[in-house]
Amino acid sequence: MYDVAIVGYGPSGVVAAGLLGQAGLNVYACDKLPGVYEIPRAVALDHEIMRVFQQLGLVDAIQSFTEPFTPSEYFGVDGQLIRRMTMVEPPFPQGYTPSMVFSQPAVERVLRERVAQMRNVRVELSAEVVDLQQDAQGATLHVRGPGEQLRSVRARCVIACDGGSSFVRTVLDLPLEDLDFDEPWLVVDVLVNERGLAKLPKVSVQYCEPERPCTLVIGPKNHRRWEISLKPGEDPRQAATPEQAWAFLARWLTPRDGTLWRQASYRFHALVAERWREGRVFLAGDAAHMQPPFLGQGMCQGIRDVANLSWKLASVLRGEVEGTAAEALLDSYGHERKAHVRELTSRIKGVGAVICERDLAKARARDAKLLADCGGVVKDTPRQDILPRLETGFLAAQETTGRGTLFPQPRLASSGALMDHAVGGGWRLVFASDAEIPNDLPVGITVVALARTPEADGVVARWMQAHGCRAALVRPDHYVFGTARTAAETSQLLAEWQQRWTQGFAQREAALA
Numbered sequence: 001m002y003d004v005a006i007v008g009y010g011p012s013g014v015v016a017a018g019l020l021g022q023a024g025l026n027v028y029a030c031d032k033l034p035g036v037y038e039i040p041r042a043v044a045l046d047h048e049i050m051r052v053f054q055q056l057g058l059v060d061a062i063q064s065f066t067e068p069f070t071p072s073e074y075f076g077v078d079g080q081l082i083r084r085m086t087m088v089e090p091p092f093p094q095g096y097t098p099s100m101v102f103s104q105p106a107v108e109r110v111l112r113e114r115v116a117q118m119r120n121v122r123v124e125l126s127a128e129v130v131d132l133q134q135d136a137q138g139a140t141l142h143v144r145g146p147g148e149q150l151r152s153v154r155a156r157c158v159i160a161c162d163g164g165s166s167f168v169r170t171v172l173d174l175p176l177e178d179l180d181f182d183e184p185w186l187v188v189d190v191l192v193n194e195r196g197l198a199k200l201p202k203v204s205v206q207y208c209e210p211e212r213p214c215t216l217v218i219g220p221k222n223h224r225r226w227e228i229s230l231k232p233g234e235d236p237r238q239a240a241t242p243e244q245a246w247a248f249l250a251r252w253l254t255p256r257d258g259t260l261w262r263q264a265s266y267r268f269h270a271l272v273a274e275r276w277r278e279g280r281v282f283l284a285g286d287a288a289h290m291q292p293p294f295l296g297q298g299m300c301q302g303i304r305d306v307a308n309l310s311w312k313l314a315s316v317l318r319g320e321v322e323g324t325a326a327e328a329l330l331d332s333y334g335h336e337r338k339a340h341v342r343e344l345t346s347r348i349k350g351v352g353a354v355i356c357e358r359d360l361a362k363a364r365a366r367d368a369k370l371l372a373d374c375g376g377v378v379k380d381t382p383r384q385d386i387l388p389r390l391e392t393g394f395l396a397a398q399e400t401t402g403r404g405t406l407f408p409q410p411r412l413a414s415s416g417a418l419m420d421h422a423v424g425g426g427w428r429l430v431f432a433s434d435a436e437i438p439n440d441l442p443v444g445i446t447v448v449a450l451a452r453t454p455e456a457d458g459v460v461a462r463w464m465q466a467h468g469c470r471a472a473l474v475r476p477d478h479y480v481f482g483t484a485r486t487a488a489e490t491s492q493l494l495a496e497w498q499q500r501w502t503q504g505f506a507q508r509e510a511a512l513a
Contacts, residue, residue: 001138001154001156002027002028002029002122002153002155003020003025003026003027003155003157003317004020004155004156004157004313005027005028005030005153005155005158005159005160006020006027006143006159006161007029007030007031007063007141007158007159007160007161007162007167008030008160008162008163008285009030009031009033009112009123009125010037010108010162010163010285010302011107011108011285011299011303012284012285012286012299012302012303012305012306013029013161013162013285014108014111014112014115014126014349015052015056015111015303015306015307016029016161016309016310017029017115017118018056018111018115019052019056019073019199019307019310019311019314020121020310020313020314021062021118021120022055022056022118023040023310023311024120025120025313025314025317025318026120026121026320027118027120027121027122028122028124028155028162029122029123030124030125030127030128030141030143030153031123031124031126032126032127032128032497033126034125034126036105036109036112037105038105039109039261039262040103040104040105040223040262040374041104041298041299042102042104042296042298042299043102043296044099044100044101044102044217044296044299045100045102045299046300046383046387047093047094047095047097047098047099048304048406048478049299049303049304050062050094050095050461051094051095051096051409051420052303052307053111054096054418054420055425057114058111058114059096061110062102062110065106065107065110066100066101066103066220066225067100067101067102067220067221067458068087068097068099068100069097069099069374069383070204070206070218071084071085071086071203071204071380072084072086072205072206072383073201073204073205074205074208074355075205075206075209076208076209076363076366076367077208077209077360077364078367080337080367080371081378082366082367082370082371083206083354083370083378083381084378084379084380084381085092086380086381086382086383087382088382091411091457091458091459092246092459093408093459094406094408094409095258095409095411095418098383099296099383100438101217101219101220101223103219103220103223104299113452118236120336122146122366124143125272127143127145128144129141129143129144129162129168130143130150130167131169131171132158132168134278134279134280134281137156137374138153138155138156138157138280139155139156139158139279139280139281139354140153140154140333141153141158146292146423147443155280156279156280156317157281157282158280158281159284159309159313160281160282160283160287161231161282161287161302161306161308162286162287163287164286164290166283166287168281168283168287169189169273169283169287169288172278172281174273174278174283175273175274176273176274177270177274178269178271179270179271179272179291179342179349180234180270180271180349181268181270181291181349181352182267182268183230183356184230184234184265184266184267185226185228185265185266185267185268185333186226186227186228186230186236186240186248186263186265187225187226187227187262187265188226188228188245188248188249188260188262188263189219189223189224189225189261189262190223190225190226190249190259190260190261191223191259192222192223192224192253192258193222193258195257196253196257199223199252199253199257200216200253201218202218203218206354206355208354208355208356208357208363208366209363210358210359210360210363212229212231213229213355213356213357213358214226215227215228215293215294216252222258224258224280226252227293228248229356230265231442234395237265239265240263240265241263242260242263243360245260245263246260267355268292269290269292270290270345270348271289271290272288272289272338272345273287273288273289273338274486275334276333276338277330277333277334278330278336282309282313282333282334282378283452284302284305284309285302285305285306286298286302287427288305288338289338289345291341291345291348292349292352292430294348294349294351294352294355295347295348295385297344297348299312301341302373304337304340305337307477308333308336308337308438308477309333309337311475311476311477312329312330312332312394313330316329318329321501323504324503324504325410325500325502325504328394328432328500328504329394329504332394333393335392335393336390336392337464339391339392341389341406343391344386344387344388347386347388348386351386354370354371388402389404389405389479390405390479393472394475394481394500395482396473396481396496396497397479398482398495400468400469400482401466401467401468402463402472402479402480402482402483403482403483404479404480405467405479405480406478406480407430407474407478407479407480408459408460409478410455410457410458410460411455411456412453412455412456413454414454416456419448421480422453423446423448423453424446425476426444426476427445427473427474427475427476428446428447428448428473428474429445429446429447429448429471429473429474429490429494430448430460430471430472430474431447431448431449431471432450432460432461432464432470432471433461434451434470435449435471435487436470436486436487437449437487437490438487438488438490438491440494442497445473445494446507451479462513467483469483469485470484470485470486471483471484471485471490471493472484473493473494475495481493481497482496483499
């Protein structure tokens with residue numbers, strides 16, 4: 001029997017396989033496709049995801065397929081600049097450029113090559129799951145492999161990463177909540193030649209025009225993407241023909257200016273699963289949620305899912321957490337991620353509302369308000385300011401401003417290495433350089449005392465000053481369990497962590513026998 005079976009081997013599935021394999025679990029993963037899907041779907045990732053790739057030892061290999069995201073400029077009804085989204089200034093809080101564009105097929109190949117090196121992970125391609133049952137000891141997948149061979153795969157737990165039309169979610173009858181966004185769009189990817197590049201803007205652009213809202217994204221190298229809103233009555237299939245795609249692009253390019261890489265019509269949705277766990281089965285990625293594309297967070301959200309779930313599954317399946325505490329820890333996955341997805345989707349919809357206003361009078365009022373709010377001078381708004389923190393789940397009871405946020409990753413002065421490279425992952429208790437360190441520190445938590453291991457760039461010092469604390473207890477997924485100001489508060493925080501780690505903390509959503 002495997003420890004974990006993963007259905008679907010796209011970005012979320014392969015990262016889950018890598019993290020769980022790295023944790024020493026025996027993993028099975030399968031996918032219907034015979035290999036990497038060679039057409040890019042995602043185009044953006046952020047520094048949080050790069051930190052996950054760092055954990056897998058893949059940053060250097062992946063960075064060659066990324067480029068910094070250019071600023072995004074929003075233009076209103078009369079072509080005036082009404083908003084500009086950028087990124088925070090260096091030193092970067094996670095150690096990486098906060099927003100990037102990337103080549104998805106190339107990055108997926110790097111991820112798969114890493115997992116292929118893990119002897120405890122078995123991957124089967126051209127293999128489709130056609131049924132699933134659960135019992136007290138595990139779950140059984142019925143898999144149709146190459147040559148129509150049907151066989152059974154047993155695992156203690158299952159992660160469904162099988163996309164928006166998830167078979168696993170359907171067979172378990174896990175409904176989706178509609179977050180009230182459903183619009184038809186055309187996505188066109190072009191490999192632009194030198195002649196075409198000379199015609200295009202040097203930054204990404206949101207055309208907030210009531211007649212036809214659209215987005216131009218500057219991808220890596222000569223890859224450019226357009227997301228074009230379709231009007232009521234326009235045929236999505238006709239819109240996705242090469243001839244019509246070039247007609248939509250005539251404002252910017254002609255067929256002499258580049259080569260169509262992909263053109264596809266989509267309905268952009270905002271959906272989230274009502275429950276993310278059913279017994280031994282967990283939903284992740286597009287199987288659990290779908291959101292509009294306006295901040296490029298689709299793939300990032302899926303990788304956040306599996307980064308959150310993987311350390312919790314590993315802790316339970318290795319016997320580090322047992323009984324009601326184990327159940328509470330596993331249930332916290334869905335509670336945390338669902339709330340985060342709902343909040344981020346709400347914020348993404350807010351960005352979309354700025355872009356997609358179809359009423360001319362309302363669009364003019366929007367432009368006037370945005371300009372009035374900034375005194376007529378458009379200021380830079382960092383994209384990361386829009387990402388929410390965790391608000392519920394496996395977090396300290398004391399609500400502080402730092403609790404649930406993503407902890408920064410400093411570069412250490414002594415070696416120049418990033419913190420995770422130097423001290424590893426797992427649970428970490430990080431103390432400011434002037435903090436008083438208590439004596440009663442528990443086993444199993446790595447202590448990082450910046451007085452003994454000073455940082456080079458001050459990102460932790462600024463973070464702690466902003467949140468009014470001198471210590472932070474950081475989870476394996478880099479989110480902050482809780483913060484403390486004094487040695488006494490640190491001892492209280494650790495006592496609470498120990499209690500939750502051994503006894504649990506929330507009403508269970510479903511039982512794992």
